[in-house]
Amino acid sequence: MNMQKIQAKINAGICGFITMVEAQSSDEQMVQLKIISPCETIQMLNEFIPEVDAYTEIGQGFKGMIHQAVQKTLKGCCSGCIVPSGIYKVMQVVTHLALPASATIEFKTEEGKL
Template identity: 25%
Template sequence: MMNVCIHSGVCGFITTVQAETDSDYQTKLQVESQCPNVKKIIEALGTLNVMNELFRKGQSEILSLSAQHLPHVTCPVPIGMLKALEASAGMALPKDVSISFTK
């Protein structure tokens, strides 16, 4: 099981993701979020096929639902969910990512 905590930035919402992938590359995400828009995505998500989510451009259920429900395209939650799924499937090492602003 892979655990990810996403601090979304100026909105102040925190989202936690638990991803567990089986031998057939089917992943179940357990997501908790304070964001009402992310909650809409969570309600619509079922079991995800890792290969479809990561390698079929334009066919990611996470990204499709995010486009429908998130008012800000720069929200980091969908990418955090995909990173959790990717690491859970053993297709990436669990390494932190970051975006830093400088002036």
């Protein structure tokens, strides 16, 4: 089977940090992850999730390795970071368990201006 590789660029928002997530899989199940970020907290996730089993991750949901690593690592205001969701999505896409579609969060004030 061919090695599948994917890369995603995640703009975390107001902090200004841009995270790159690289994922590869040779069997559409085991995924090797590499997280490149100027955010030291996000960068620490590399220690906990260098490789994950995509089927196990999906089966365990929020009890999987990715979400457990996030719970150990991200505290305080970082708990609302969108990067972990991006990491999970990259894992799904590289294993063909999800389609590669961009996602966004848009904010509007009561006046409709941001």
